[in-house]
Amino acid sequence: MNYHVEARNIVKRFGPTVALNGAGIAIAEGETHALVGRNGAGKSTLVSILTGLQRPDEGEVRFAGEQAPALADRDAWRRRVACVYQKSTIIPALTVAENLFLNRQTDRGMINWRELRSRARELLATYEVDVDADTPAGDLGVEQRQLVEIARALSFGARFIILDEPTARLDGPAIDRLFTRMRALREQGVTMMYISHHLDEVYEICQSVTVFRDARHIVTRPVAGLPHDELVSAMTGEATLAYEPRARTAGERVVLAGANLSLAGRYHDVDLAVRSGEVVGLAGSASSGKVGLAETLVGLRRPDSGTVTVNGTQVKPGDVPAALRAGLGFVPEDRHHEGFVPLLSVAENATIPIARKLGRFGVVSPARRRAKARQLIEDLQIKTEGPEQPVGDLSGGNAQKVVFARALVDDPSALVVINPTAGVDVKAKQALLGAVEDAVERGAGAVVVSDELDDLRICDRVLVMFHGRVVKDVPRGWTDHELVAVMEGIEQ
Numbered sequence: 001m002n003y004h005v006e007a008r009n010i011v012k013r014f015g016p017t018v019a020l021n022g023a024g025i026a027i028a029e030g031e032t033h034a035l036v037g038r039n040g041a042g043k044s045t046l047v048s049i050l051t052g053l054q055r056p057d058e059g060e061v062r063f064a065g066e067q068a069p070a071l072a073d074r075d076a077w078r079r080r081v082a083c084v085y086q087k088s089t090i091i092p093a094l095t096v097a098e099n100l101f102l103n104r105q106t107d108r109g110m111i112n113w114r115e116l117r118s119r120a121r122e123l124l125a126t127y128e129v130d131v132d133a134d135t136p137a138g139d140l141g142v143e144q145r146q147l148v149e150i151a152r153a154l155s156f157g158a159r160f161i162i163l164d165e166p167t168a169r170l171d172g173p174a175i176d177r178l179f180t181r182m183r184a185l186r187e188q189g190v191t192m193m194y195i196s197h198h199l200d201e202v203y204e205i206c207q208s209v210t211v212f213r214d215a216r217h218i219v220t221r222p223v224a225g226l227p228h229d230e231l232v233s234a235m236t237g238e239a240t241l242a243y244e245p246r247a248r249t250a251g252e253r254v255v256l257a258g259a260n261l262s263l264a265g266r267y268h269d270v271d272l273a274v275r276s277g278e279v280v281g282l283a284g285s286a287s288s289g290k291v292g293l294a295e296t297l298v299g300l301r302r303p304d305s306g307t308v309t310v311n312g313t314q315v316k317p318g319d320v321p322a323a324l325r326a327g328l329g330f331v332p333e334d335r336h337h338e339g340f341v342p343l344l345s346v347a348e349n350a351t352i353p354i355a356r357k358l359g360r361f362g363v364v365s366p367a368r369r370r371a372k373a374r375q376l377i378e379d380l381q382i383k384t385e386g387p388e389q390p391v392g393d394l395s396g397g398n399a400q401k402v403v404f405a406r407a408l409v410d411d412p413s414a415l416v417v418i419n420p421t422a423g424v425d426v427k428a429k430q431a432l433l434g435a436v437e438d439a440v441e442r443g444a445g446a447v448v449v450s451d452e453l454d455d456l457r458i459c460d461r462v463l464v465m466f467h468g469r470v471v472k473d474v475p476r477g478w479t480d481h482e483l484v485a486v487m488e489g490i491e492q
């Protein structure tokens, strides 16, 4: 077999944590190979080794049979491999053209801006990326940004691309477009490694799959003919049953309400009321306005008109602390921005909303903070060395759980969670959805905004948005097809 990429017997330690323990992967020339595993299994660590960002403590990496370049030789790495991360590596303040030729403009002395722009246009046209080279990169959506990153990788000559959870922030139609592009790349002989917690995607787009568990390689198999539950048990080490949403009856009291909410370009004339003991879903495509609406409910955005009421208190618009004081807990869309403070510990991040209550006179007792954090670590199965570990050192999915812990820590009356299970593994997903249902059983009302139909299954009803308006209130019991048809505006 001709392997385009091989990583053999890789050991990588971070202090007391062994992130990879003799694990490896072998990817055949031209295939799309999935790497799956639970949060903290070691996938991102392997990516950082395969892209030359970290040196393994033991083991070796080969590209097309040849030993990997020296770590310092960045150009040599760029010619071999590129990674499209969930988190952007492009610089928002620079234009697309500048991003494409970053580190390359000065090949021949002074920067010739006109030439740079025309080379960028040519490159975008070659890779059929429909983006204006003069646009500031910060204005691009997630989908366009990923396409620019792929074009950049290919233009360096890389024939191996790693896609690390590329669909986590894309809606259904954008995922289809990404897959069409991936198939075209594969036809051109590009080798890909695909990391995702969505196993249906693995079956759709990959030919082989490698499973890591607890820092070790468990199995590599062709995808065809591999039963779904076998794949899940390779990841979790046990048989895992599908999540069963619970039945419940909502109370009368409205705990979260939006009245006459409008925000230009996002949503118009929205009214919604969430009762105690009720989970309300918000669904719709990327342009539906669902995220903007949810961000308004939590105070991250200020509406042009309308009011938000949390637990009977009308909250000052666009004021997150006011919403939190009124009894709101939330999980934001972008955990890197509004979710956690990477340098602070798990305990500090998770207990931010209750800092006042944990100590007298505004001084937080470290012992009480640690005790609360230990409980949350256990409840949400957060994989960490302990409450004192900085959140920045956790794997992506485990950082998401810390954000979740923060949302739940003060027993909120109203919970708003946006794409709550993004980057979270199959089993952890169940723990997080269970945590929302637990909070609702304790009397909270919840809004779940998600691109994932599985997250929406716990909802008592789903409000579907289309072009900024709520077009349908769908009670529990929908089929995927029915909901998607309304989301795409095909059916009302």
Ligand SMILES: Nc1ncnc2c1ncn2[C@@H]1O[C@H](COP(=O)(O)OP(=O)(O)OP(=O)(O)O)[C@@H](O)[C@H]1O
Pocket: 014, 015, 017, 018, 019, 037, 038, 039, 040, 041, 042, 043, 044, 045, 046, 383, 384, 393, 394, 395, 396, 397, 398, 423
């Ligand atoms: N810089 C670091 N310092 C300390 N520990 C680290 C560091 N980077 C990773 N780890 C630890 O190594 C282990 C593997 O993490 P890694 O990010 O590779 O997991 P992952 O499989 O990518 O998980 P996820 O699906 O959540 O993204 C985790 O226990 C993580 O906390």
